Amino acid sequence: MTEGTKGATPTGRLLAIDHVQLAMPNDGEDAARGFYGVLLGLTEVMKPANLAARGGCWFEQAGVRLHLGIDRDFAPAHKAHPAFLVDDLDRMILRLEAGGVAIVEDEPLAGYRRCYVNDPFGNRIELMQRME
Numbered sequence: 813m814t815e816g817t818k819g820a821t822p823t824g825r826l827l828a829i830d831h832v833q834l835a836m837p838n839d840g841e842d843a844a845r846g847f848y849g850v851l852l853g854l855t856e857v858m859k860p861a862n863l864a865a866r867g868g869c870w871f872e873q874a875g876v877r878l879h880l881g882i883d884r885d886f887a888p889a890h891k892a893h894p895a896f897l898v899d900d901l902d903r904m905i906l907r908l909e910a911g912g913v914a915i916v917e918d919e920p921l922a923g924y925r926r927c928y929v930n931d932p933f934g935n936r937i938e939l940m941q942r943m944e
Contacts, residue, residue: 831870831877832894836933837886841869843932844880851911852896852904854878888934901925901941 836844848854854871858864867882876896898904905915908929916928918938926940 831879833879833881834889834894834931834933834935835883835886836868836880836931836935838867838882838884840880840882840933841867844869846911847913847931848878848880851908851913886933888930888936890934890936893928893936893938895926895938895940898939898941901927901939904939 848871854873857870868880871878924940
């Protein structure tokens, strides 16, 4: 029985997303730390020793787990993307703009305000705020 199913009858269904992995080019760790750590406010966590030699970096915060891995044949994800929930989209936009990040507003989605940004490598990131 896997962690998260102790005491429950296994059903073979998905329970949650453990993490999202995005690709980045070789030597992109400092740019990743500036964007994901400083601008988005995620905390970098140490990669396990057996994976650290591969490069890349991992970030976490309040249930959000993001891994960035080195891809020798890197090409940014222009369509596929993670969508992160934020508690104050206006404040996040101001911080990103102050950091030189271009904001792309999008049509509202029922119950959400949202926008898109690109990370330093050109990967598309959606930021969403629930509207009540």
